[in-house]
Amino acid sequence: MPTSRPRVSPTPFWYYLGAVYALYGAYLLGRVGGLLSPYLPASLPLPALILLDLVALPALIFAWLWRDRPPVALVGAVVIVTVGMLAGFWGLGPTAVDAAFHSLLPGKAIVMIGSSVLMAGYEARVLWEVVSLRRRTNFDVVISRKTAVGPGDSWVVRRWKKALAAELRLWTYGLVRKAPALSEFPGDRHFSYGSQSANASTWMAWAVINLLPLPILHLLMDKISPGVAYVSSIMTLLSALWCLAEARASRFRPVSLDSKSLHLRYGLSVERTIELSGIQVARSLSWKDLDARDVTRYAGFGGVNLRLELRGGEVIHLGLDDPRGFLDEMTRLKATLRT
Structure with a gap:
């Protein structure tokens, strides 16, 4: 059928x-x-x-x-x-x-x-x-x-x-x-990324920064053009909502590993599934990698602490709260794949 x-x-x-x-x-x-x-x-x-x-x-x-x-x-x-x-x-x-x-x-x-x-x-x-x-x-x-x-x-x-x-x-x-x-996300072990380099806190701070001057700015712009004042205030509220949503996503939307795949979720928009067999190198980031070019960076407002090199040539710099635990789990899973 x-x-x-x-x-x-x-x-x-x-x-x-x-x-x-x-x-x-x-x-x-x-x-x-x-x-x-x-x-x-x-x-x-x-x-x-x-x-x-x-x-x-x-x-x-x-x-x-x-x-x-x-x-x-x-x-x-x-x-x-x-x-x-x-x-x-x-x-x-x-x-x-x-x-x-x-x-x-x-x-x-x-x-x-x-x-x-x-x-x-x-x-x-x-x-x-x-x-x-x-x-x-x-x-x-x-x-x-x-x-x-x-x-x-x-x-x-x-x-x-x-x-x-x-x-x-x-x-x-x-x-x-x-x-x-958390248990319903695909994957056997989950890793957060909200605490690394104050990622979630920085998103929340930007939400507050957007909202604090809003009443004063609205009153000032209303004297020039009421229509522009309302449009500007609505856009400011939406941008604050976006920062809040990114902060909560960084706390509750994990990067996950299972026996075959890396489920890469980051922020509101990133969602990828990468086969473990397609990851050639997974290691901690060193100071030599900080000026690397042609790198896909997933860190939000935080910092990167992991480097993943894929078979297709793509290089990913990733920021997680527990990079050591992530590397240990990936090493264990890749060893299981080889046996």
């Missing part, structure tokens, strides 16, 4: 917003002649140009992107077409640009309202997802399953799932007080 591909929910807001602005950009281009107008008869009516801009070209690129999921292919087609259209639009000159924008003020208002509605709807859906996740004993593992990358996923879908996982973890680690159950 054929199996259906797993669905990812909710769809990232940026895909909806990208589609709205892509269509709006194509409409702007249609109003000033269309990207294809230099190559078409002058007698061709304007609706035909808009039809070519909005239907024909996206349809061709949609067919090219069909190996992705249809919604992703559709939005990707519209965005790709519109990037070219907007480049041509700005190439028409400032006079044509000004005329187009002045003639489309109602359309701009519609797009702004539509974007706000989409954003509010998306965030409401994400928060509803967070409410359901908070009932799980380990919401992090559930998020990983929901956003797992499949072997047939393209670069677009992989990036989409990675962004979705990071955002869900932002809200869950930032708003859900309950820590995820």
Whole structure:
């Protein structure tokens, strides 16, 4: 029996917003002649140009992107077409640009309202997802399953799932007080990284630094522009929430080892599984490694104390609370693999 591909929910807001602005950009281009107008008869009516801009070209690129999921292919087609259209639009000159924008003020208002509605709807859906996740004993593992990358996923879908996982973890680690159950994380032995070089404490300090001047800054900016003051305050609150979520993730989201794999989780966004057989060298970091180039660094606001060299040539510098225990456990597991 054929199996259906797993669905990812909710769809990232940026895909909806990208589609709205892509269509709006194509409409702007249609109003000033269309990207294809230099190559078409002058007698061709304007609706035909808009039809070519909005239907024909996206349809061709949609067919090219069909190996992705249809919604992703559709939005990707519209965005790709519109990037070219907007480049041509700005190439028409400032006079044509000004005329187009002045003639489309109602359309701009519609797009702004539509974007706000989409954003509010998306965030409401994400928060509803967070409410359901908070009932799980380990919401992090559930998020990983929901956003797992499949072997047939393209670069677009992989990036989409990675962004979705990071955002869900932002809200869950930032708003859900309950820590995820350590025993449910894949792996037999778990290693934390919140205490090394005051990693978690530094994240918390930045959250406080963001919040302390907020009331005064809001009052000062409100005298200049109330709208800017509110937008700035909301962004400051979100940045403080992000720092808080990173601090809690560094305490409760471990790096793990089992008999075959290293489960590398770091902060809100990093999640990798590396086969132990693919790790050539695992050792403590020395002063000679501090100026190393082309290194993947996982330490947050802390410091690195481990060096992992992979078979593919990648070098990872990692910061853990118990580097000696990690090396001893990895040595034991790799010895077991050889027997």
